[in-house]
Amino acid sequence: MSKLKTALLSTVVLGATCLSHPVFADQQGNAMISKTNYDSVSKTFEVIAQQSSNGKTIKQVDAAVWSEENGQDDIKWYSTSDISNGQARVRFNLANHGNHAGNYITHVYTNYADGSRSGVVMENTWISPKAPTLSLKDGGIRMSTDIYAPTNGTLYYAVWSEENGQDDIKWYADNGTGTTIADLKNHSGYGKYNIHTYVSQDGKMSGISCQDITINKQDVSYQINKINDTTYDVLVTNVPEYITSITVPVWSNVNGQDDIKWYTTTKIGEGTYKAQVNLANHGYTSGDYSVHIYGQNAISNNFEGLRVTSGFNVVNVSKPSAAPSPRITTYINETNTYPVGQCTWAVKTLAPWIPNWLGNAGGWATNAKTKGFRTGSTPRVGSIAVWPNDGGGYGHVAYVADVASNTRIQVKESNYAGNQYIANFRGWFNPLDSFWGGSVTYIYPD
Structure with missing residues (x-):
């Protein structure tokens, strides 16, 4: 342990150094001040004031914390008058400072029951940006982080596919929201993708992490379900994230593709799309129907065929009758006088x-x-x-x-x-x- 020199802040600019472990009080009977290590999971650390043996009684503790970047624009006071067994604790939370990485300064002020006050400058706490969480989403590589760049800096992600070296490398700047998308249309190929994270600050670029994610080419699956005599659902599943939309062409095998209709699907879940086929669009033709599956591929930037299905068979479907023309036309032009909604x-x-x-x-x-x-x-x-x-x-x-x-x-x-x-x-x-x-x-x- 190292002894910490203290002084009244009203008269002295503090310049002492403090470790993150308890330190002895000085001869004036001031409290021992310590700071725990930063917890990267909870994004907190604690400042602890402990009354020394035969020392002055602690009345209140105030800790001022701010990031070194951009002055005291994010200063936050953490205070407590809750004293238990001669000890007071306050907890710093990065969320109170915009969840920004940076070099955090901590000044601690202890007020005593006798009216005196002491101040301590603690050792700075450096909170680093961390490696992002990687995922594939909506045709892109999503890089997410809950710790943003320092307020005077920017996070950058270098992304490229392993195929053909760095011929498709592209740099993406985080916009401050913590989520950045690397659109796969900007890159090429399947397989391994490299993601390197950097922070740019004060004209310097510092590396944070080196990560990779693998994108494998995969086949889609499907189900064709009969809903009623004239309606069929085409369910396309196991759709990879690099496929951004699914389209289903359907036609009756009678007379070739004269009745072909391209059905736009609706995404109903992760990797799952659905189209509803109405036989009215195909003249209520009986017999075999062909169903193919196409998708927009973000990697190849092409609209491409993904699967030929087994189709479905329609047996003796009858065309619904059209409403007949009215025989009595006397009342057609009447204003509807029945109560609205009935x-x-x-x-x-x-x-x-x-x-x-x-x-x-x-x-x-x-x-x-x-x-x-x-x-x-x-x-x-x-x-x-x-x-x-x-x-x-x-x-x-x-x-x-x-x-x-x-x-x-x-x-x-x-x-x-x-x-x-x-x-x-x-x-x-x-x-x-x-x-x-x-x-x-x-x-x-x-």
């Missing part, structure tokens, strides 16, 4: 041929029939479904959008589950299910 308003909006003033939804089939409209029990696209026993006794109506069978339809409607706007809320469902009241009648436009 099921009746939605149907009048979607099927303007239906008249106003048909009453509650439950009575629509009967009232429409008296006005000359045909009704029946078979669902048809463009017809109006009427559930007289649904809707808490008021009934419910909806516009039929698609039909697979008498027990499998899709509708557009409003005021379903409290949603007062028009949408297909239910997908495919059984209109005769007891949950909807057990019976349904359809009003036809023709």
Whole structure:
């Protein structure tokens, strides 16, 4: 241990040196002041004031800490009057100084119960920038750090692929956010990539770390799932980060590629993309379909084929019927007077041929029939479904959008589950299910 000279800061400029271990108090009975080593995990260190044997009673400790760079622009006072067993502790936290690396100065002021005060200059603490965390993300090498450059410096990353030496070396400056992306379009080749980190300060460049990351070429995987008779999901998985987008061309093998459609996928998870194929885009053709997978490659900067799939087969799919033209046109130009958001308003909006003033939804089939409209029990696209026993006794109506069978339809409607706007809320469902009241009648436009 080394003895530390102390003096009243009001009269003397401190120039003493302190180790990071406890030191003896001087003959004036001042406290022993020490500082722990910097903890790089918690990014903290502690200043400890310990009352010496038969020394003066500590009342309060104030530690001023700031980085040497740019003066005292980041000065922070750490104070405590919590004294336990003659000891007081304050904790420096790098977050209070913007998480910047640098040479940190610490002055400690101890106030005593007798009204006196002493001051100590501690040994500076050098906090170095650290090696970044490396990862592949969105077509680039991501370099992340939680300790930024000194306030008068800049972090730089030199990045190049091992292939062909340093022919593709590029320097990236950290913008102060702690995250820097090396776009793979600026480089070439698979395999090992070198990342060297430097800090530029006071006109000098100092090395921080030498790291590398390996980018292997990999094959994508896929699944093709049938959602319903006319819809298929193409799920592309195991997509590497250097592939920045996935596109899926699909076509029926009947008549070549006359119906080819390129589906843009949606990224739904890490390395996972999905496209939804609708047979309406292919004329509802039955038979075999081809599905290929293409991607935008950040390394080659090319749009390239990644995989030929086994495709899928469509058996006897029927083209949905189009809504027939209305036979009764008297009411088409009427202003919709049904309350906005109600099921009746939605149907009048979607099927303007239906008249106003048909009453509650439950009575629509009967009232429409008296006005000359045909009704029946078979669902048809463009017809109006009427559930007289649904809707808490008021009934419910909806516009039929698609039909697979008498027990499998899709509708557009409003005021379903409290949603007062028009949408297909239910997908495919059984209109005769007891949950909807057990019976349904359809009003036809023709």
